[in-house]
Amino acid sequence: MGLTLTWLSVIILIPLAGLFLKTLELSPAQFWEILTSRRTLNALKISFGLSFAAACVNLVMGTIIVWALVRYRFPGRRIFDAIVDIPFALPTAVAGVALTQLFAQKGWLGAPLAELGIKVAFTPIGIFIAMIFIGIPFVVRTVQPVLIDLDPEIEEAAASLGANRWHTVFRVILPSLIPALLTGFALAFARAVGEYGSVIFIAGNLPNVSEIAPLLIVIRLSEFRYADATAIAVIMLLASFVIILAVNRLQRWAQTRIPAH
Amino acid sequence: MSTQTSFVTPEAPLRAYASTAGAAISSLSRREAREPPRAIASPEDFRTEPGPVRFVIIALAVSFLTIFVVLPLVVVFASALSKGFGAYFAALAEPEALSAIRLTLLVAAISVGLNLLFGVIAAWAIAKFDFPGKTFLVTLIDLPFSVSPVISGLVFVLLFGAQGYWGTWLQAHNVHILFAVPGIALATIFVTFPFVARSLIPLMQEQGTQEEEAAISLGASGLQTFFRVTLPNIKWGLLYGVLLCNARAMGEFGAVSVVSGHIRGETNTMPLLVEILYNEYQFVASFAIASLLAMLALITLVVKTVLEQRLDEGQTPRNDLRDDLRDDPSDH
Numbered sequence: 001m002g003l004t005l006t007w008l009s010v011i012i013l014i015p016l017a018g019l020f021l022k023t024l025e026l027s028p029a030q031f032w033e034i035l036t037s038r039r040t041l042n043a044l045k046i047s048f049g050l051s052f053a054a055a056c057v058n059l060v061m062g063t064i065i066v067w068a069l070v071r072y073r074f075p076g077r078r079i080f081d082a083i084v085d086i087p088f089a090l091p092t093a094v095a096g097v098a099l100t101q102l103f104a105q106k107g108w109l110g111a112p113l114a115e116l117g118i119k120v121a122f123t124p125i126g127i128f129i130a131m132i133f134i135g136i137p138f139v140v141r142t143v144q145p146v147l148i149d150l151d152p153e154i155e156e157a158a159a160s161l162g163a164n165r166w167h168t169v170f171r172v173i174l175p176s177l178i179p180a181l182l183t184g185f186a187l188a189f190a191r192a193v194g195e196y197g198s199v200i201f202i203a204g205n206l207p208n209v210s211e212i213a214p215l216l217i218v219i220r221l222s223e224f225r226y227a228d229a230t231a232i233a234v235i236m237l238l239a240s241f242v243i244i245l246a247v248n249r250l251q252r253w254a255q256t257r258i259p260a261h
Numbered sequence: 262m263s264t265q266t267s268f269v270t271p272e273a274p275l276r277a278y279a280s281t282a283g284a285a286i287s288s289l290s291r292r293e294a295r296e297p298p299r300a301i302a303s304p305e306d307f308r309t310e311p312g313p314v315r316f317v318i319i320a321l322a323v324s325f326l327t328i329f330v331v332l333p334l335v336v337v338f339a340s341a342l343s344k345g346f347g348a349y350f351a352a353l354a355e356p357e358a359l360s361a362i363r364l365t366l367l368v369a370a371i372s373v374g375l376n377l378l379f380g381v382i383a384a385w386a387i388a389k390f391d392f393p394g395k396t397f398l399v400t401l402i403d404l405p406f407s408v409s410p411v412i413s414g415l416v417f418v419l420l421f422g423a424q425g426y427w428g429t430w431l432q433a434h435n436v437h438i439l440f441a442v443p444g445i446a447l448a449t450i451f452v453t454f455p456f457v458a459r460s461l462i463p464l465m466q467e468q469g470t471q472e473e474e475a476a477i478s479l480g481a482s483g484l485q486t487f488f489r490v491t492l493p494n495i496k497w498g499l500l501y502g503v504l505l506c507n508a509r510a511m512g513e514f515g516a517v518s519v520v521s522g523h524i525r526g527e528t529n530t531m532p533l534l535v536e537i538l539y540n541e542y543q544f545v546a547s548f549a550i551a552s553l554l555a556m557l558a559l560i561t562l563v564v565k566t567v568l569e570q571r572l573d574e575g576q577t578p579r580n581d582l583r584d585d586l587r588d589d590p591s592d593h
Contacts, residue, residue, distance in 0.1 A: 217412070
């Protein structure tokens with residue numbers, strides 16, 4: 001017991017406490033100045049904005065994928081079900097170089113897109129693509145068990161009461177998936193905000209344009225501007241705490257909803 | 262909700278349904294008229310969409326997964342082998358590649374070993390005992406999942422770096438943690454700590470303490486109880502945790518990148534070498550290393566699927582388990 005606590009504090013608690021103590025060394029004015037500098041603000045905007053957009057895409061596409069995997073039988077279904085986990089399992093650096101290669105101007109997908117006048121690699125669109133890649137398992141794996149467990153009788157009841165399929169899906173099934181969908185959305189969003197490895201290769205990393213907040217932390221560290229790095233890290237950490245709290249609330253909400261069915 | 266319960270609901274909703282119910286009956290009879298052989302719709306008919314809709318949904322799902330998941334994976338192997346097998350194996354036999362592989366294996370062994378030990382103890386404490394601050398402990402265990410890998414590396418730089426809290430002392434005593442193996446191992450342990458504990462806690466909670474109490478009352482010592490009773494019960498969950506922990510330990514990039522210092526041939530792990538070679542336009546070499554990591558990921562997925570089946574065969578309902586094993590901080 002004591003051993004566990006000691007180990008946990010050495011490995012997790014002390015390092016995190018160190019982060020906050022380091023921030024306390026800054027005066028509020030300094031802290032504010034770092035955060036409101038143009039480059040920091042832009043990096044935070046890029047990270048949070050694109051993560052939000054990517055999580056929205058994941059929400060829609062994740063729902064479609066879950067639906068196909070749970071409700072339909074098609075050749076290769078089990079394989080597609082298994083590969084949903086690849087973005088979890090693939091080391092982020094590997095994902096990063098692979099996506100860059102794929103979407104670079106001479107890449108398999110980059111070349112046709114370039115002919116359409118769309119440049120993906122080394123632009124914010126590249127960041128967006130990488131964030132979609134990294135987030136998709138969160139939505140699928142959060143919603144999948146809920147859709148599997150959904151009582152078939154609800155749908156039968158809706159249908160026998162005259163609801164057409166469209167109504168049944170959008171008025172009966174989707175509402176009961178909402179807590180799981182929002183949880184998946186929040187998890188995908190949180191992951192995308194903090195993501196580093198799979199994004200930096202394809203991002204181009206142009207300050208103020210395609211530079212994400214985690215990269216700015218790394219850059220500040222390599223310039224030995226620890227205070228700047230710490231201030232950005234603290235803001236991101238607080239944001240992820242808020243997201244965890246929201247997710248916990250969602251889970252509790254989902255649990256109180258279940259007996260209502 | 263069953264159809265029966267909907268009839269015992271208060272009157273208001275019943276009235277609201279009354280008109281639609283009529284429509285349902287008439288639409289049902291129209292349907293009967295149109296397709297007599299399947300006149301009485303089977304439950305399955307209510308639960309699916311028309312053929313074209315089904316086709317579009319499947320097509321969307323499959324093409325999205327192909328573009329975003331399958332293609333990147335294929336690109337890794339295609340690029341690694343683009344100059345033939347000779348170049349591929351030559352790239353892997355480079356001293357730099359070999360030293361990166363060795364370092365990755367070493368770091369993975371250290372962090373999996375320590376996280377296995379402390380993960381089991383932490384899970385044991387949380388699942389089998391009640392004590393104040395338990396929720397706090399669980400939150401603490403989950404924390405590394407929700408922190409950006411870069412921040413996970415940063416916290417160690419703040420502690421051990423030249424400007425860090427203990428940096429001067431360490432320098433004075435000639436102890437190298439940052440930009441050396443201990444730093445890489447620490448960052449990896451931080452990032453991978455949750456896996457073992459998180460895989461075991463739900464399993465151990467479900468199994469309760471009865472078997473252990475029985476063993477102890479029959480005179481077994483604490484260690485005997487653990488190795489003869491607890492361990493056999495949790496072995497598949499334990500393997501599952503170790504598997505995921507190992508995959509993450511070998512593949513971790515962000516946190517390790519911050520603490521490693523990128524000293525070639527010394528503190529480069531495999532993911533870091535992938536980055537360096539890629540930035541030097543040595544694509545074949547970079548993707549050759551990347552392909553090893555991709556194979557690790559694929560093997561991990563296959564073994565994970567097998568282990569999930571094993572875990573299913575126990576009394577644990579699959580979905581609960583899946584929920585708890587998922588790489589996320591949401592459970593508490």
